[in-house]
Amino acid sequence: MFDIGDYVVFGTDGVCTVEAVGSLDMEGVSKEKLYYTLAPVGKSGSNRIFAPVDGKRVVMRRVITADEAKALIGKITEIEPLDVPDERKREEAYKAALMSCDVVQMVRLIKEIYRRRRVRFAAGKKLPAIDERYCNLAENSLYSELSLPLNVEKSRVEEYIADAVGM
Known part of the structure; x- marks a missing residue:
């Protein structure tokens, strides 16, 4: 409780x-x-x-602790992107990851959409709206949660992660 x-x-x-x-x-x-x-x-x-x-x-x-947040960020480069083998079930896979409320699943979802964005942009294509929508939802969810235990403004969490992993 x-x-x-x-x-x-x-x-x-x-x-x-x-x-x-x-x-x-x-x-x-x-x-x-x-x-x-x-x-x-x-x-x-x-x-x-x-x-x-x-x-x-x-x-x-419960929101994750500061130690859990730092551990997640420390292993973020090792976390594999979300595997979506069936293109027709992409939204279903995105939704399942988002609904899990699991921070690792959020990272996997974001990494998959970032990967997909790079591939599509290299081919001269835009990212579909569904990908943009789920990326925004996952980033908002993850960054909101990480901002509390890390005592960082939500708008600066992405920068905090990039600094921590040396990007």
């Missing part, structure tokens, strides 16, 4: 702060069931997410 103030990754909504844990005062919702009230980090407005404490449909986990 998570506590108030914890940072969590909640599905594709990304990093959120746990604001409350308790029953919801809403019509049609059982008072017996407990929910987390989550506030997405870095998104202005009053958007709140209500997630069942016992929910299993959406991945919800």
Whole structure:
């Protein structure tokens, strides 16, 4: 169970702060069931997410620690790009990697799209919109999560990684 103030990754909504844990005062919702009230980090407005404490449909986990973030960055050059053998299932593979909420899968997805971008640009072709969309989603998710334990602004995480791996 998570506590108030914890940072969590909640599905594709990304990093959120746990604001409350308790029953919801809403019509049609059982008072017996407990929910987390989550506030997405870095998104202005009053958007709140209500997630069942016992929910299993959406991945919800703690944000990685500073040591885990540094270890991930330290092995980033060794992580293989996402393998997508069937071009017709490319979006499905991208979506599965994104929905896993796993930082290694995010790195694999980003590396695959970067690889694909280089190949297509060398052939004088643009990257398809689907690749751009999933790359943006994966980068946003990964950089948002890494920014917290590394105490780096999200907009500077890519630069932080490049410096760390000597690129």
